[in-house]
Amino acid sequence: MISLENYNWLHSVIILMVLMPFLGALFQALYGKLTECLLGVKSGRWLLGSLAFTFVGTSFGLALLVVKDIFLKHPADVCCFRFTYFDWINLEVLRVPVEMFLDPLSITMVLLITGVGSLIHLYSTAYMSDDAEYSRFFTYLNMFIGFMLILVLSNNLLLLFVGWEGVGLCSYLLIGFWYKNLENAKAANKAFIVNRIGDLGLLLGIFSIAFLLHSTYGINSAGNVITPQILDPRWLSYDIIFGLLPSILTSYPDYATAIALLLFVGAMGKSAQFPLYVWLPDAMAGPTPVSALIHAATMVTSGIFLLNRMHMVFEFSPYASAIVSVVGAITAVWAALIAFGQTDIKKVLAYSTVSQLGYMFMACGVGAYWVGMFHVLTHAFFKALLFLGSGAVIYAMAHEQDMRRYGNLWRYLPVTGICMMIGTFAIAGIPLLSGFWSKEAILHAAFESSYPANLLGVDVATLVGWTGVFVAILTSAYMFRMHLLTFGIPFVNGAERWRLIPAHDHHHHHSESEGAVESEKYDFSDDTFNFYRRELCSHGCHHSDEHHALDKNHEPKEVPYSMQVVLVILAILSIFGGFFLHQHHFLEHFLSSSSAVSWVKPEILVDSYHDNHGVLESLLYISILAVTIGMSYALIVYSRGLPEKEGYNEEKWSRFRLFAKDGFMFDSSLSRIFGRGGYKLSEGFWYVFDNFLIDGIVNMFGKLSSICGEMTRFFQNGNIRFYIFMMSLAILVIIFYILKGGLN
Amino acid sequence: MLEEFISNLHPVLAIFVRIICFSGIAIMFVPIQVWWERRLLGWMQDRVGPNRVGPFGLLQPVADAIKLFLKEDHVPSGVDKFIYYLAPILAFLPAFALGGTMPWAPAEGLYGLLTPVADINIGVLYVLAISSLGSYGVVLAGYAGNNKYSLLGGLRASAQLISYELAMTVSLAAIILVTGSLRMSEVVSYQTGPLWGIFPYIQNWNLLTPTGLVAGVIFFICAIAETNRAPFDLPEAESELIGGYHTEYSSFKFGLFFLSEYAARFVFSGVFATIFLGGYNMLPVRWDILAVDFPGWSEWFYFMHSANYWLSPVAFIAKCFLGFTVFVWVRATLPRLRYDQLMSIGWKSLLPAAVANFIVVAVWIMVTNLYGMIAGYASLVVSAIILLVLYLNIKAVGFNESTSTKRRIKMAKFNLKENEESN
Amino acid sequence: MQGREILFIVLSLVACFAGLGVVLAKHPIKSALSLVVNMFSIAFLYFTLEANMLGITQIMVYVGAIMVLFLFVVMLLNIGSDRSGMKILDLKLVPAILIALLMFSLISFQVLYPLFGMQYPVADEGFGSPEAIGKSLFSQYVLPFEVASVLLLVGIVGAILLARRKA
Amino acid sequence: MIPLSAYLSVSLFLFLTGLVGIIIRQSPVVMFMCIEMMLNAVNLSFVSFARYAPWVASGDITQTASQWMTGEITVLFVMAVAAAEVAVGLGMIMSIYKNEPDVNVDALSNLKG
Incomplete structure (x- = not known):
């Protein structure tokens, strides 16, 4: 530990870093409309946008300052700081202060959040410039950054939970940003509700940690301190937890598995892992910058962050780790397959995000936590790039999201195209780009895992490794599919595909289609124009004058410079970021050193019995081969434009692709089982309990009171003097009683 | 000699002597007041006034009194006899009882045995309590007359009394806050201190201090209202209610009302003089201090000091007459208010002003105690400005409202015209 | 018999008769006047108990304000005597008086009689003075004082709401 | 010497007179007056208890004021409450009389069961 005395300023810098985005949000919320009124819409929005960017940028600057003065000057393993500000909860046995924890892991996340966040703020100032509710958008976005910072910087589990819920709230608000469209509101609700399941898991995890600490070392029901070790009531803070957990978990290994799995459920919800991934594709209903920031780069990676933060628990439980990596692998394959059936550009990217998150969990599951974070970083670069690029495309194409129209x-x-191509290369794992490094690291970690991860007799780590290779093939295939369908120059059937849409008089058509939307608002059975209509619904109501629908006379134009700049920066990061972070094992050393307390690893982990030397030696070639296979598949199929089998007529689609388009029926069957099943169940309960038991009791009381009322209504004759008379009679009796010594 | 005689009396008898001293003066001065009022009114209205009976018409009040008491004592039929007879007495008593705690001379020597009737430690409250009793006579007279106009007069009187009582109380509360005592003699002796705590040779009469001035003006207006004089004489407005509550009274009973009205004005002027005008002191000059500071003139100053003592009853009565003159002056100058104006002045102007004054005084005393005199006066100015701005804001809002209503009415008329034209 | 006792007897007799007058007077105005007398005599009883401040407050608040309000209301509404009259044969009259007598005898035997020998202590200088009341009002009882002021405010608002003309 | 019981019996008499008055009178205004009288009776007993309390003659005013002024302070509060009560009560009576010019309390039994 560095002595903090030379770094007093850190204390205030950290809280300032967290508060800046909140200040921004407050300003936007309170004075947003006022500014627009006072300065006019155009310059007012310029001011608001620059302020929003400035607040987040200031946080980024502060984070850079901290890095420059602390982390670059000292070895990483001594850079652990705890800052306590004030007490949030202060009981006799429990104290939860508002305290921040600065270590390599959290500063990495802070840099990522504020850096990518400020880029996306910059992008949004242009992207949202003609939306009616500009300041509301930035309110939410700034607030999101603030909560995310609380999440990663907090030093105790409760504060982490505050951040966790806060980002969930912001995500909800931003998915439902265009809430006037019922679909968006439903998507927001879905995200929120699905996340609740995960949050419940996280809460239970926190509770069980608290229970474990408290029951083992804490204060028993009689109020006696059992062990003198736990005198600090801050037993929800990381430094206490990490100091006490190893010895507890060594003696109770089953608890480790339980806690790890509960925490993992939390991570699954936030990071969209297999059963709970269903909200993320729907979350694309929000504005595209939101998809880039929240649903690709930052919030969804908080699950990985949680696993990294609490990795001690996972390392005590090989079973939980195995489950983590298996779930990650299933998610990766599942989502990658679904991505093939998607025609909406943002949906492809959404499923790709889910798949990549699975990848990260694979890495965490095989014990290479830093690799998970590494992939988080690189993924943040190229996925933000891809989303923002897709946003640029959507912006240029009159808010059309269907790739078949591109x-x-x-x-x-050209600029967007090049940038997105870099992003595609990066995510596919073309060597030397950032995705390549992290993906290699994941596969490497899987094959040389030191875990005895033998689940039900299967060598999990090796299996996961091969799954990773398979997913690499799939990833490069569907990403190139997306890229070729969007940007590719068709060799055979000539022109741009939106030229096939018949032309129409803007205003006339618009009013007509709006009327149509009005009349059959939620009926999207005619799904050729499915997305078209949806976009019309979501945007049309706000600025029907400026936006026209895509038709054959449309000429796409390159996006404003402020958006291009962001794309270029992110493209540069996507190219060099991975290499930069990976050289000399920089990130590995940096992140591996991050823990509040060093502890002796459990002995079970040292024992390794699988032997993948051969694979490890040829891993580079295997992965290059995988990328090549995927890429060549995509080139062969899509270089001639849109294949007939994936055209507008879905009857010609292959059964697999149709199945994938529906997400392998997973979503709908979930709703059928839990929605309808729950309905039936509650109907049964209603019939039995409500009708007979509860109604019976309530009616009994009603009847009883009415009988009592009948009996006493004689006295209630409305004559005040009678009341007073009775009252005085009663007083007389009471006085008599008292004077007779009745109270003695 | 006189001193010995009085001091050897039985205490109850001594009290009677004091009462007689005070109320005798008050009754004695009623005819003089009547004459003075009529002459002054005549002068102000550019006419002669009574000038036939006696020199300068000085005996006119006597003639009036003889006429009044020789009239037939008429009792209307259908009145509640008991209340009818009770009302004039109830009107008469409080007017004199009001002066019970009022010192008309210093409490030293001979005068100390004669005044005040009772220097109790709640003298100011006593004044307020008794002045609130003044309404009973009027109200009951109005009721007993068995006459709609009388009843209306009584109603008006009671509403008016209750309304103005509040402002009066609060304005006196400010003075009590400054003085720190409810005892009348201490209120007077407080006023002999140096002015504003700065000028050593001038007495600190409450009317000379800023907050005291405000309180004094409010108190005097309320006193006019409490005695039902113009411009607040709605209970006996001749043009509306014939004579108000005393319409049905004649002869001696009317005389009692008449007497009590003049006595009430005289005594209220006395209370005003006691609380705001330095009581029985002749001039706001501190002769004894001057004598000490300027030894060359000390004999003359000491003479003035003793003159101040011996002439104090004269000075006090002069002040009462001054107050009475202001009563008459106001009556001659201002027209009678409308009933709603009366209420709005009482509730919307006087009461807020009195409360504001009270707050200013409280702040001033607080700041003076904490930070010294200069800061105290600064706070006085600042809080007065703040309250003024607040008042102006409220006023502005009121103006806006009224103008908007006017505009709306105009618009409505305009529209009506338009419609008519189109039809 | 000293002056004080005579004063007390006179005052209490006046108070009791005025109290009876409140109940027995046919006309509300007369009831009100009896109540005024009653309250006045109670105020003077306070004076005999050396509670000067309270006595004067009693006169100011009850006699000067509350009873004037009563009179005002009676006159404004022009309430006559009970038209139906006070029924002498009202069934409640006898039991009510019985109850009152019972209570009086009960309390006087059980409470007043034992207290008869109660010593009459010499009060301190300043008992019942404005200073004493003010000091305890603004130190120990400051919270009830504030609550009472809020109560008065609520009372004002309530009265205005109740009595204003419907628009 | 006036015994405490004398004051208390006056108080008790007035209280019971008020009570009887409430029961036997039918005019709301008079009933209200009776209530006021009862309050006054109680006040009188408060004041007399305060005066006759055995600790009155002990100690100086500033130290023990809060002890022996309790009865009188209570009376002050009763007065404040009574003032508020009268304001509201008379308002209610006014509105009752506006609806029905000749009011008998017995007739006001709309809320009877």
Whole structure:
């Protein structure tokens, strides 16, 4: 530990870093409309946008300052700081202060959040410039950054939970940003509700940690301190937890598995892992910058962050780790397969995000936590790039999101195209780009895992490794599919595909289609124009004058410079970021040193019996081969434009692709089982309990009171003097009683 | 000699002597007041006034009194006899009882045995309590007359009394806060201190201090209202209610009302003089201090000091007459208010002003105790400005409202016209 | 018999008769006047108990304000005597008086009689003075004082709401 | 010497007179007056208890004021409450009389069971 005395300023810098985004949110919320009124819409929005960017940028600057003065000057393993500000909860046995914890892991996340966050704020100032509720958007976005910082910087589990719920709230608000469209509101609700399941898991995890600490070392029911070790009531803070957990978990290994799995359920919800991933694709209903920031780069990675933070618990439980990696692998494959059936560009990216998150969990599950964080970083670069690029495409294409309407956009959007190509290369794992490094690291970690991860007799780590290779093939295939469908110059069937849409008079058509939307608002059975209509619904109501629908006369234009700049920065990061972070094992050393307390690893972990030397030696070639296979598949199938089998007529689609389009029926069957099943169940309960038991009791009381009322209504004759008379009679009796010594 | 005689009396008898001293003066001065009022009114209204009976018409009040008491004592039929007879007495008593705690001379020597009737430690409250009793005579007279106009007069009187009682109480509360005592003699002796704590040779009469001035003006207006004089004489407005509550009274009973009205004005002027005008002191000059500070003139100053003592009853009566003159002056100058104006002045102007004054005084005393005199006066100015701004804001809002109503009415008329034209 | 006792007897007799007058007077105005007399005599009883401040407050609040309000209301509404009259044969009259007598005898035997020999202590200088009341009012009883002021405010608002003309 | 019981019996008499008055009178205004009288009776007993309390003659005013002024302070509060009560009560009576010019309390039994 460095002595903090030379770094008094850190104390205030950290809280300032957290407070800046909140201040921004407060300003936007309170004075947003006022500013627009006072300065006019255009300059007011300029001011608001720059302020929003400035607040987050200031946080980023502060984070850079901290890195420059602390982390670059000292070895990483001594850089652990705890800052206590004030007490939030202060009981005799429990004290939860508002305290921040600065270590390599949290500063990495802070840099990621504020850095990517400020870039996306910059992007949004242009992207949202003609939305009616500009300041509301930035309120939410700034607030999100603030809560995310609380999440990663907090030093205790309760404060982490505050951040966790806060980002969930912001995500909800931003998915439902265009809440006037019922679909968006439903998507927001879905995200919120699915996340509740995960949050319940996290809460239970926190509770069980608290229970474990408290019952083993804490104060028993008689109020006596059992062990003198736990005198500090801050037993929800990391430094206490990490100091006490190893010895407890060594003696109770089953608890380790239980806690780890509960925490993992929390991570699953937030990070969209297999059963709980269903909200993330729907979350694309929000504005695209939100998808880039929250649903690709930062919030969804908080599950990985949680696993990294609490990795001690997981390392005590090989079973839980195995489950983590298996769930990650299933998610990765599952989502990658679904991505093939998607025609909406943002949905492809959403499923790709889910798949990549699975990848990260694979890494965490095989014990390479730093690799998970590494992939979080690189993924943040290229996925933010891809989302923002897709946003640029959508912006240029009159808010059309269907890739089948695109094609040949290279000609019109060269900068976006190049940037997105870099992103595609990066995510596919083309060597030397950032995705390559992290993906290699994951596969490497899987094959050389030191875990005895033998679940039901299967060598999990090796299996996961091969799954990773398979997912790499799939990833490069569907990403190139997306890229080629969007930007690719078709060799055979000529022109840009939106040219096939018949032209129409803007205003006339618009009013007509709005009327149509009005009349059959939620009926999207005619799904050729499914997304078209949806976008119309979501955007049309706000600025029907400025936006016209896509038609054959549309000429895509390159997006504003402020958006291009962001794309270029992110592209540069996608190219060099991975290499930069990976050289000399920089990140590995940096992150591996991050823990509040060092502890002796359990002995079971040292024992390794699987032997993947051969695979490890040829891993580089295997992964390059995988990328090549995927890429060549995509080139062969999509270089001639949109294949007939994936056209507008879905009857010609293959059964697999149709199945994938529906997400393998997973979503709908979930709703069928839990929705309808729950309904039936509650109907049964209603019939039995409500009708007979509860109604019976209530009616009994009603009847009883009415009988009593009948009996006493004689006295209630409305004559005040009678009341007073009775009252005085009663007083007389009472006085008599008292004077007779009745109270003695 | 006189001193010995009085001091050897039985205490109950001594009290009677004091009462007679006080109320005798008050009754004695009623005819003079009547004459003075009529002459002054005549002068102010550019006419002669009574000038036939006696020199300068000085005997006119006597003639009036003889006429009044020789009239037929008429009792209307259907009145509640008991209340009818009770009302004039109830009107008469409080007017004199009001002066019970009022010192008309210093409590030293001979005067100390004669005044006040009772220097109790709640003298100011006593004044307020008794002045609130003044309404009973009027109200009951109005009721007993068995006459709609009388009843209306009584109603008005009671509403008016209750309304103005509040402002009066609060304005006196400010003075009590400054003085720190409810005892009348201490209120007077407080006023002999140096002015504002700064000028050593001038007495600190409450009317000379800023907050005291405000309180004094409010108190005097309330006193006018409490005695039902113009411009607050709605209970006996001749043009509306014939004579108000005393319409049905004649002869001696009317005389009692008449007497009590003049006595009440005289005594209220006395209370005003006691609380705001330095009581029985002749001039706001501190002769004894001057004598000490300027030894060359000390004999003359000491002479003035003793003159101040011996002439104090004269000075006090002069002040009462001054107050009475202001009563008459106001009556001659201002027209009678409308009933709603009366209420709005009482509740919307006087009461807030009195409360504001009270707050200013409280702040001033607080700040003076904490930070010294200069800061105290600064706080006085600042809080007065703040309250003024607040008042102006409220006033502005009121103006806006009224103008908008006017505009709305205009618009409505305009629209009506338009419609008519189109039809 | 000293002056004080005579004063007490006179005052209490006045108070009792005025109290009876409140109940027995046919006309509300007369009831009100009896009540005024009653309260006045109670105020003077306070004076005999050396509670000067309270006595004067009693006169100011009850006689000067509350009873004037009563009179005002009676006159404004022009309430006559009970038209139905006070029924002498009202069934409640006899039991009510019986109850009162019972209570009086009970309390006087059980409470007043034992207290008869109660010593009459010499009060301190300043007992019942404005200073003493003010000091305890603004130190120990400051919270009830504030609550009472709020109560008065609520009372004002309530009265205005109740009595204003419907628009 | 006036015994405490004398004051208390006056108080008790007035209280019971008020009570009887409430029961036998039918005019709401008079009933209200009776209530006021009862309050006054209780006040009188408070004051007399305060005066006759055995600790009155002990100690100086500033130290023990809060002890022996309790009865009188209570009376002050009763007065404040009574003032508020009268304001509201008379308002109610006014509105009752506006609806029915000749009011008998017995007739006001709309809320009877």
